[in-house]
Amino acid sequence: MRTADVLRFASFSLVGARTRTLLMIVAMAIGVAAVVVLTSLGEGARRYVVGQFSSLGTHLLIVFPGRSETTGNPGMLLGETPRDLTLDDALTLTRSRAIRRIAPLTVGSALVTTHKRNRETPVLGSTADMLEIRQMSMGQGQFLPRGDPRQASPVCVLGAKVRKELFGSQPAVGEWLRIGDRRFRVIGVLASQGQSMGFDTDELVIVPVASAQMLFNTSSLFRILIEARGRESIARAKQDALDILAQRHDGEKDVTVVTQDAILATFDRILRALTLAVAGIAAISLAVAGILIMNVMLIAVSQRTQEIGLLKAIGAAPAQIRALFFAEAAVLSFTGALAGLLLGLLGSFVIGRIYPVLPVIPPWWAVAAAFCTALVTGILFSVAPARRASRLDPVESLARH
Amino acid sequence: MIRLEGIQRIFQVGDQAVHALRDIDLSIGAGEYLSIMGPSGSGKSTLLNMIGLLDRPNAGIYRLDGSDVTGLSDQEQARVRRDKIGFVFQFFHLIPRLSAAANIELPLLLAGVPADQRKTRVDQLIVDFGLTGRETHRPDQLSGGQRQRVAIARATVMKPSVILADEPTGNLDRATGQEVMSILEGLAAGGVTLLLVTHDPEIGNRASRKLRLVDGRIVADERASS
Numbered sequence: 270m271r272t273a274d275v276l277r278f279a280s281f282s283l284v285g286a287r288t289r290t291l292l293m294i295v296a297m298a299i300g301v302a303a304v305v306v307l308t309s310l311g312e313g314a315r316r317y318v319v320g321q322f323s324s325l326g327t328h329l330l331i332v333f334p335g336r337s338e339t340t341g342n343p344g345m346l347l348g349e350t351p352r353d354l355t356l357d358d359a360l361t362l363t364r365s366r367a368i369r370r371i372a373p374l375t376v377g378s379a380l381v382t383t384h385k386r387n388r389e390t391p392v393l394g395s396t397a398d399m400l401e402i403r404q405m406s407m408g409q410g411q412f413l414p415r416g417d418p419r420q421a422s423p424v425c426v427l428g429a430k431v432r433k434e435l436f437g438s439q440p441a442v443g444e445w446l447r448i449g450d451r452r453f454r455v456i457g458v459l460a461s462q463g464q465s466m467g468f469d470t471d472e473l474v475i476v477p478v479a480s481a482q483m484l485f486n487t488s489s490l491f492r493i494l495i496e497a498r499g500r501e502s503i504a505r506a507k508q509d510a511l512d513i514l515a516q517r518h519d520g521e522k523d524v525t526v527v528t529q530d531a532i533l534a535t536f537d538r539i540l541r542a543l544t545l546a547v548a549g550i551a552a553i554s555l556a557v558a559g560i561l562i563m564n565v566m567l568i569a570v571s572q573r574t575q576e577i578g579l580l581k582a583i584g585a586a587p588a589q590i591r592a593l594f595f596a597e598a599a600v601l602s603f604t605g606a607l608a609g610l611l612l613g614l615l616g617s618f619v620i621g622r623i624y625p626v627l628p629v630i631p632p633w634w635a636v637a638a639a640f641c642t643a644l645v646t647g648i649l650f651s652v653a654p655a656r657r658a659s660r661l662d663p664v665e666s667l668a669r670h
Numbered sequence: 671m672i673r674l675e676g677i678q679r680i681f682q683v684g685d686q687a688v689h690a691l692r693d694i695d696l697s698i699g700a701g702e703y704l705s706i707m708g709p710s711g712s713g714k715s716t717l718l719n720m721i722g723l724l725d726r727p728n729a730g731i732y733r734l735d736g737s738d739v740t741g742l743s744d745q746e747q748a749r750v751r752r753d754k755i756g757f758v759f760q761f762f763h764l765i766p767r768l769s770a771a772a773n774i775e776l777p778l779l780l781a782g783v784p785a786d787q788r789k790t791r792v793d794q795l796i797v798d799f800g801l802t803g804r805e806t807h808r809p810d811q812l813s814g815g816q817r818q819r820v821a822i823a824r825a826t827v828m829k830p831s832v833i834l835a836d837e838p839t840g841n842l843d844r845a846t847g848q849e850v851m852s853i854l855e856g857l858a859a860g861g862v863t864l865l866l867v868t869h870d871p872e873i874g875n876r877a878s879r880k881l882r883l884v885d886g887r888i889v890a891d892e893r894a895s896s
């Protein structure tokens with residue numbers, strides 16, 4: 270029997286039993302679509318986080334106070350603070366040849382006031398190098414001036430959104446405003462770039478680190494950002510930073526240095542595992558669809574005993590009968606899988622439209638796996654029905670009961 | 671060409687053994703037209719199924735065209751059925767979702783005959799059997815006589831040497847039955863071996879050889895002296 274004829278015969282049988290066929294295609298399609306949509310979501314979340322980290326800057330290391338035993342674990346972000354990091358700690362780090370530049374960070378929140386409006390805003394103290402390290406760009410004016418970081422100076426740079434809220438359509442650069450009880454002159458406005466690792470730079474006011482320390486009446490730093498000279502020197506930079514700070518802290522290793530790579534890898538792992546788990550759950554619905562196909566095919570065999578008996582009487586070999594039922598299951602699974610794929614892609618597209626920040630693209634491996642699993646379960650679960658059909662006794666099946 | 675020697679068929683029904691065929695010895699030559707009659711349950715269908723390789727004997731030897739086919743595998747038997755034997759049933763057994771033409775075509779499909787050859791053969795049979803204009807009709811759109819003609823066309827499409835008909839007129843009125851009989855007799859006249867099971871003595875008496883079965887045994891085997 271020719272393959273094309275087998276497929277045509279099988280398709281005719283499927284069209285002949287329209288409701289049954291439709292039901293099974295729907296069951297299969299839902300399974301496949303679930304896998305595609307859920308993995309797209311998981312993968313989207315992963316890409317989103319990876320993207321967030323990448324936007325932090327290249328070859329980045331972050332120093333924060335407090336020791337963490339399990340480096341690379343996001344739990345350390347909550348580490349306690351035994352000894353403060355100081356501005357001098359930060360400035361000493363530049364002694365390492367593996368470190369290109371550093372930016373100390375102090376954060377706080379303060380009321381920012383112009384003559385008309387005021388607004389509670391996160392205030393970030395840093396140095397000129399922060400612009401390059403965080404790969405930000407200026408909209409207007411200029412960033413913090415170079416010069417001695419220990420020197421406070423009454424200048425500030427506004428995030429795009431803060432500028433809009435405080436000044437509306439009026440020009441901001443050159444204007445004076447009040448942060449807490451001190452006066453600052455606006456020297457620049459950041460280009461709008463949105464969220465990046467918890468800091469929405471659009472909502473920030475940035476001042477020199479010494480000014481921020483005065484404003485918040487502190488001598489400690491929140492973080493030190495380090496940019497290594499290159500990808501190869503990241504490990505070296507980390508070791509140097511640990512050594513230098515331990516030396517400055519009387520031999521006490523009480524800081525944690527994390528590399529962007531390590532954090533990224535952790536998130537990557539977690540989110541990948543999550544995606545796989547979700548895909549696994551969705552795959553169960555495929556198995557359910559497979560069992561459904563088996564049952565319905567078994568019913569089909571018992572409903573079509575006469576036809577099977579007739580086929581045998583006119584010379585169909587057992588292998589041909591099996592092939593016919595197999596083909597039916599295969600056509601069914603293939604159609605269901607294809608429908609599911611389209612449904613899943615459509616679903617992902619719609620979700621992508623609703624949440625534009627998530628790059629919701631179905632990963633190719635999930636699409637391939639869902640499709641193949643659907644085909645394989647569909648065909649696997651039709652083994653039993655096909656065998657039963659091929660073993661029917663033709664005399665009995667042809668007898669009218 | 672058909673030789674049965676000591677064929678036994680015993681059905682086990684619960685703890686009771688039903689002897690459907692007892693010690694059948696039968697020899698049928700090529701081109702014979704043979705009718706099989708007998709009371710209901712006498713083993714007529716069982717004999718036909720045996721000859722058609724749909725059933726296996728519990729004992730005995732069956733030779734078809736000189737070779738022993740009793741011990742062939744299912745697959746080999748299917749092949750013999752496909753190439754040498756055509757079945758016609760009382761209840762037609764057409765596939766309801768397929769058109770008349772597709773039903774006739776089925777054995778060719780199973781044999782893997784190319785589409786163009788299939789079409790020529792099926793078209794020829796549709797004309798021969800007076801089914802022109804009905805080829806796209808599904809079985810439920812055909813009359814009983816037309817259905818049986820489709821079934822006979824299907825049985826002959828592979829040009830078998832033996833046609834086995836189990837009460838082919840049993841489900842038809844007299845006139846239509848006559849019509850179907852003349853088609854079958856036309857095939858017999860063309861050299862096909864025809865075995866016909868029937869209840870109707872009038873039909874059975876038209877055969878050149880008449881077999882009578884009672885309780886699984888051949889009790890009469892008459893040849894018309896012509």
Ligand SMILES: Nc1ncnc2c1ncn2[C@@H]1O[C@H](COP(=O)(O)OP(=O)(O)O)[C@@H](O)[C@H]1O
Binds near residue numbers: 711713
């Ligand atoms: N599959 C079967 N299982 C059990 N008994 C059967 C089976 N087929 C036929 N028989 C029995 O064998 C005998 C002959 O049946 P059958 O050949 O169908 O008779 P006929 O066709 O002459 O009416 C009957 O007694 C019938 O009950």
Ligand SMILES: [Mg+2]
Binds near residue numbers: 714715716
């Ligand atoms: Mg019978």
